Amino acid sequence: MEVSILPLQRTLDVRSGDNLLEALRNHQIPISYSCMAGRCGTCRCRVVSGNVLVTGGADTNRPATDGHSVLACQATVVEDCVIEVPEVDEIVVHPSKIIKTTVIAVEDLTHDIKRVRLALSKPFAFSPGQYASLQFAPELVRPYSMAVAAGGEEAEFHIRLVPGGRVTSYVSTQLKVGDNVRLSGPLGTAYLRTKTSDPIICIAGGTGLAPILSILRGMADHGLDNPVHLYFGVRSPRDVYGVAWLDELKAKLPNMTAHVVVMASGEPGPYRTGVVTDAVKQDWASLTGWRAYVAGAPAMVDASTILLRQKGIRAEHVYADAFYASGV
CATH class of the missing domain: 2.40.30.10 (Translation factors)
Structure with missing residues (x-):
């Protein structure tokens, strides 16, 4: 049985019933992974043609055919297929x-x-x-x-x-x-890509600032000098935090610009007012060739993702992390 790997243009000989992630690793195919249990999402790839069987979680025994995205650790090879592995030059392996x-x-x-x-x-x-x-x-x-x-x-x-x-x-x-x-x-898969010089836009809502701070600090640690614009959106002035950290990062990332956007403000202040996605829309006619990191409430993340794609960022270059509320 053959599994063809894009964009590497390699063909693997595998057995029917083999776990897809194990088959890729056994053939030294670079793919990101962490938990190997279907939780982290890191090993996501796309079935270009053919068929694999999803064997984990709620989707057990569901076939995944042309165009479907699957987690390699939760997929079983059942016939000849073509698999696309994303961003082979940005592979991260952090065993859980x-x-x-x-x-x-x-x-x-x-x-x-x-x-x-x-x-x-x-x-x-x-x-x-x-x-x-x-x-x-x-x-x-x-x-x-x-x-x-x-x-x-x-x-x-x-x-x-x-x-x-x-x-x-x-x-x-x-x-x-x-x-x-x-x-x-x-x-999670919305991690910093370090092997690109593309300009970067970050959009954070509320505590979505936390992973964005991690990304910016990672950029400083790696000595990256990509142009980067951060848009930090909150509901009111009392929800603003982390400004001192952003000022410290500006000293380490000279090509960084931070925009704090407050949705509602009772009096004039140092921040822009309005909706954070509107601020991005006003500032940029095109973002073609950029990469984006987005984190915060699902509605904000969805709106930002749609806007960024409309502005020209490729879908695979929008790295999003939505914070879903829980009753626990």
Whole structure:
């Protein structure tokens, strides 16, 4: 049985019933992966032609044919097919880990956002922009984005307090310095691409600033000098945070420009007013040739993604991370 790999123009001999990710790895095909269990989304690829069988999660035993996107770790080869592996020059492999961490600080960033800093018990490799799952107690587990770049001895998360949310209520009222938190990951595909000189636009809403900060800090660590425009949108002036961090990053990223956009403001202030996507629309006639990182509430992420594609950014160059609310 043959599996052809695009854009590498390679053909692999595999057996019917082989797991697609294992087949790719056994033949040294570069593909990103992390958890190998269908959670992180990192090994996503596209079935160009032929058929594979999705064998994990809710889609068990669903065939994936021409044009479908699949997770290689959850796909079984059942016939000759052509598979497209995205961005072969930007492969990241961070095997998923479970790490014991210790809370070293719980601080207020705004009236409803906590900054939680965790000391790591051992090294934790991830790409800037990825996220992890935090377990505060047996039934209190939620994913949050790292706000720092990798390589340090601690991780940082910005957690918005959700009314009625069991996890965020715990963080707000019970979490304290010295507590243990289990961290697992990394997860997510909206990570920094380091092998391109394309200009970059970042759009963050609320705590969506956390992964964008990680990306910008990663750019500084890698010495990247891409032109980068950050648009940070919030509801009101009291929701603005992180301005000092952005000022520090401007010194390290001389081609960076930050735009803080406040939706509603009762009085004149230092920030632009309006909707963050409108600000982007007003500022740019075309973004052809750019890359984009977007993080925040699903409605904002969806609106931003549509706008960026209308402005000329290729769909595969819009790296988006939507923060879905949860009752827990």
